[in-house]
Amino acid sequence: MTKGNLEQIVADGEGLFLEFKHRLPESERVAREVTALANTSGGYLLIGVTDDGNLSGVKDPEEEMYALNHALEKYCTPAIALKSEYIKVSRTRTVVVIKIPLSPVRPHYVRDLSTHQRSVFVRYRDMCIVASREARKLMKRSPETENVLIELGEKERLLLHLLEQVGRVSVHSFAKRARIHPGRASRIIIRMTRAGILLHHIGLNEDYFTAGEALRPNSCK
Template sequence: MDYAKLERTLSLGDVQRLADIGEGQFIEFKRRVPDARRLAKEVVAFANSNGGHVLIGVNDAGNVVGLRDAHEEIYALSEALESHCYPRVHYTLERVEIAKRREVVVIKVPESEGKPHYVIEPDEPMRRTAYVRVRDMSIEASREARRLMRTGTDSNVKFEFGDKELLLMRYLDEYQRITVAQFARLADIPSKRASHTLVLLTRAELLQLHPDPAGDYFTLARNRAA
């Protein structure tokens, strides 16, 4: 458990407050321990985004019901995450007693400095999928999202601002958002080049990428739009 720490810092009141907030960008509920791949998907999505908590022993309605003999699940949880997450994700596990022999297991996942992380199949390590957190969902990360995870942003990134970039900015001034496919059609360029341009302008902090279940889109960066 090199990548997991077992802590006891949360109280029942803390768990109840998290449950009261409800599922969303930073919180996921599980009534019972899910299968390894499903659990890895939630943890990877939080690590690739802004971090979050997985509460095991809380149902979809936000009721804190707990697990019986949760200590038996800790080892299996750790093994599942370490075998299905690549690179391995740093996280903490906490057991919070809510009644005699009933506990909630809280997995706290910080935003990772080593993203993107992927969910893998132990027997097929080349089959891997990255996920990100969007509201109360963990969705597959797009090619553009993965590229930005690897490179990050830098306002000093150099690029050539030509006619197609000017066309893009005018479009965003009028319509606020654009997808890779829309930009490719607008500028009459291949999708690969459209993707590269949008990612480059996002790296330069002129645009902002918004992952979305219906398809990622780009907007002007908040500081520029203001």
């Protein structure tokens, strides 16, 4: 990547795929930012770029990388594969470009060392937020979650009818309409999403689901 390429990327501003840091923040916070990108769509973490897009750079990129790797080793599980690159922006300053791919071993967890609890984070626009139960479940891949075929029962057909009416559903809106427990509504939605009938969208306060590509009469059994 050249300085010109970097300037083009930065010009678009922070968003779903891009996070700016003037300097590396405290360890647990940066662990959340990196895992959120790896858990959602992948992207870039740029160290040495201010929130307004100024390429301020850092004096010692090796020190920043050491601190980043230490934070990830301390707080993240499983490990995340990163690629790094140093871009000189002045005689004494460098921007550290961290490329974070969409991880094939999601979800990645961040450990709270004081409570020993683990949390999953995702990216919503330019923010790092806690993942919903549905997001966590849908990240996991196994032979049982691939090429899912389901039978459309009464509740599933009610959900499809609700989609036709309003275009999107959430776990709570479906549970209320179907008069079922949110836990059951969540399981139905997860199965239908894995079957390609629904498409998952991360939301700030609540995730929602829209019609997926497999929503055709001959796609489900």
